[in-house]
Amino acid sequence: GIQVEQSPPDLILQEGANSTLRCNFSDSVNNLQWFHQNPWGQLINLFYIPSGTKQNGRLSATTVATERYSLLYISSSQTTDSGVYFCAVGSGGSNYKLTFGKGTLLTVNP
């Protein structure tokens, strides 16, 4: 099956700093999403972005499908940005189930 690798696995920032999270995948995809998992376990949808670039406030994402990677940018980070960020991809098949990366644990210190 498709492989999803996220980097870095852990990231510690000071409040106000910017960061870039990366997601590499091993095959062509029809679906790519970024999530933030909050301390209670809820997955918050950040972006649905199988290709192209999107922005939402301080967050933006870019997927270069031909080169099999996606980037999540967080600018002016805040302590509330802390948590685990997951990239998940879907490819092939009729149900397009999502395969998750192992996540990036982001800690933003005040």
Place this chain on the structure above:
Amino acid sequence: GAVVSQHPSRVICKSGTSVKIECRSLDFQATTMFWYRQFPKQSLMLMATSNEGSKATYEQGVEKDKFLINHASLTLSTLTVTSAHPEDSSFYICSARDGGANTEAFFGQGTRLTVV
């Protein structure tokens, strides 16, 4: 975005008993739902694909007789953990899409199961 509701959010049960977890799509119909499992500090692993009106499709290594899935309507899928054991303690999360395969997936709040 679409809303997926999961219940209960937390459950504690005794070894040997069964627990049912519900996953509902509140404002859309979902012919397909997905059940994931997450161990502490790990990623989400797909357990099974729930198909309305037909049998679920289980991932390799997932015991279908232990994790019973029923998708009786277009808005409800249930996961029953049968004869639960402490090793079944985990975080279970369901997911659904409000459109076709190439659309955004939304997740329930998750259910934290503790078997004592």
